[in-house]
Amino acid sequence: MRAYLLAAALSLGALMLGLWTTQAALTGALPISVERLGPWRAPARSGADEADPYAHARVERSGEIPLGLGEGLRLAAASDSDGNALNARCLYRVGPHVPSARYWTLEAVDEDGFPLENLAQRYVLRSGEILREPDGEFWIWLSARARAGNWLPLPASGGFALTLRLYDPALTGLAAGADSASAPRIERVRCG
Amino acid sequence: MSWLPLGRIVWALAVVGVLAGLVHLTSLLAIPAVAQHDAYARVEAIGRPFATVALPPASPASRAFPFADPAVASSVCLYDLAKGPVRARAPQARAGFAALSFHSRRGIVYFALTDRAANKGQMEALIVTPEQLRVLVARDDEDNPSQDLRIVSPTPRGFVMARVLSDSPDLMPAAEAQAGAMTCESEPIAEAEK
Numbered sequence: 001m002r003a004y005l006l007a008a009a010l011s012l013g014a015l016m017l018g019l020w021t022t023q024a025a026l027t028g029a030l031p032i033s034v035e036r037l038g039p040w041r042a043p044a045r046s047g048a049d050e051a052d053p054y055a056h057a058r059v060e061r062s063g064e065i066p067l068g069l070g071e072g073l074r075l076a077a078a079s080d081s082d083g084n085a086l087n088a089r090c091l092y093r094v095g096p097h098v099p100s101a102r103y104w105t106l107e108a109v110d111e112d113g114f115p116l117e118n119l120a121q122r123y124v125l126r127s128g129e130i131l132r133e134p135d136g137e138f139w140i141w142l143s144a145r146a147r148a149g150n151w152l153p154l155p156a157s158g159g160f161a162l163t164l165r166l167y168d169p170a171l172t173g174l175a176a177g178a179d180s181a182s183a184p185r186i187e188r189v190r191c192g
Numbered sequence: 193m194s195w196l197p198l199g200r201i202v203w204a205l206a207v208v209g210v211l212a213g214l215v216h217l218t219s220l221l222a223i224p225a226v227a228q229h230d231a232y233a234r235v236e237a238i239g240r241p242f243a244t245v246a247l248p249p250a251s252p253a254s255r256a257f258p259f260a261d262p263a264v265a266s267s268v269c270l271y272d273l274a275k276g277p278v279r280a281r282a283p284q285a286r287a288g289f290a291a292l293s294f295h296s297r298r299g300i301v302y303f304a305l306t307d308r309a310a311n312k313g314q315m316e317a318l319i320v321t322p323e324q325l326r327v328l329v330a331r332d333d334e335d336n337p338s339q340d341l342r343i344v345s346p347t348p349r350g351f352v353m354a355r356v357l358s359d360s361p362d363l364m365p366a367a368e369a370q371a372g373a374m375t376c377e378s379e380p381i382a383e384a385e386k
Contacts, residue, residue, distance in 0.1 A: 010204055010208050014208045014210075014211030015211070015212075017216075018211070018212040019219055022219040025216075026220075056224055056298075057221075059230075060223055061223055061227055063230055065235075065260070065266075066231075066299075066301055067301070067304075068293040068301040069304065071293055071306060102289060113259035114252060115250055115252050115262050122361075123262040124261065124263045126263050126360065129360060163259065163261075167289045167306075
C-alpha cells in the first residue's frame with residue numbers, strides 16, 4: 001500500500017516538475033536557449049527555420065510575428081545592468097551605443113510585449129530621432145516625467161521591460177561574435 | 193526512515209527526473225500543435241487569402257500582435273499555393289528600412305529580404321512548393337534564365353509580411369501607405385507555358 005502511494009506521489013511530482021520546467025523555460029525564468037548580451041537577452045534564432053523547439057514554442061505561444069534572421073533582431077531587457085528589475089518609478093539612462101545596425105528602435109513594453117500607456121503617448125524612440133554627442137555617443141533618458149534630450153516616456157508606476165530592435169544588423173545571431181560591450185548599458189540614476 | 197534506505201531514495205529521484213524530463217519534452221513539443229492564438233491564427237482572423245491587410249499600429253489600445261514595433265507600419269497577405277506559385281511584391285522604400293518576410297503555417301520565418309535586395313524599385317519573390325519548384329526548374333531556359341527569386345514554402349499555406357520603418361513619427365502615414373502597397377498574387381504555372 002505504502003509502495004503504491006509512494007509511486008503515485010513520485011509520478012505526480014514528476015508531472016509537476018516537468019510542466020514547471022516547460023513553463024519556466026518559455027517565460028524565461030530558466031535560461032534555456034537564450035543568448036545574453038549584457039542586460040539584454042535574445043531568444044536564440046527566434047523564428048528562424050532552424051529555430052530550436054524552445055524558441056519555436058515561445059513564438060507560437062506568444063503569437064508574436066517574429067523578425068526574420070536577415071531582417072532584424074529583437075533584444076529584451078527586464079533588468080538594469082546591475083541586475084535590478086526595471087521599475088517606472090526610477091530614472092534610467094540607456095547608452096552610449098548600440099550594436100551596429102542600419103536602424104534601431106527602443107521601446108518600453110509590458111510583460112506581454114505591448115507598449116505601455118504614458119502621458120506623452122509616445123511609445124518608441126527611433127535611431128533617426130536620437131541626438132548624439134560629437135563622438136556619436138548618446139544617452140537616452142527613461143522616466144515618467146518629461147526630460148530634455150533623448151527621452152523615452154515611462155508609465156507613472158509599475159514594472160516594465162525594454163525592447164531594442166536592430167534592423168538590418170551587422171550581427172544576425174548573437175553567437176556571431178557579438179560582445180556585451182557593444183550592447184547599451186541600462187543605468188539606474190535614481191529612484192523615487 | 194529505515195524503510196527507505198539511501199539507495200532507494202537515489203533510485204526514486206532518478207525515476208522522478210526521467211519522468212519529469214519526458215513530461216517536459218512532450219509538453220514543449222506539443223505547444224506548437226495546440227497553440228490556438230499563434231501568429232497565423234491571428235493573421236487569419238483579420239485577413240483573407242491574397243488580400244493585403246494592414247496590421248493595427250502597435251499601441252496600448254490594440255493588443256492583437258505582441259512585440260510589434262510602434263515605429264513600423266506593417267501589412268500581411270495570406271497565401272495558398274494550391275493553385276500555383278504566389279508572387280509577392282512590395283515597392284522599395286524611398287528612405288528607411290523596409291522588409292518582406294515569409295511565414296509558414298507553423299509560425300516560422302522561412303525567408304526574409306530587405307530593401308537592400310530590391311531590384312528596379314521592387315522587393316519581389318516567387319513562393320513555391322517543392323513540386324512547383326521542380327516543374328519550374330524543368331522548364332527553365334538555360335540561355336535566358338528566370339530572374340525570379342524562388343523561395344520554397346515549408347507549408348502550402350502561410351503569409352507574407354511587409355514591414356516599413358518610419359524614420360520619424362510624421363513619416364508614419366507614408367510608411368503605412370508603402371506597407372499597404374505590398375501584393376501577393378497566385379500565378380498558376382500553366383499561364384507561363386508557351
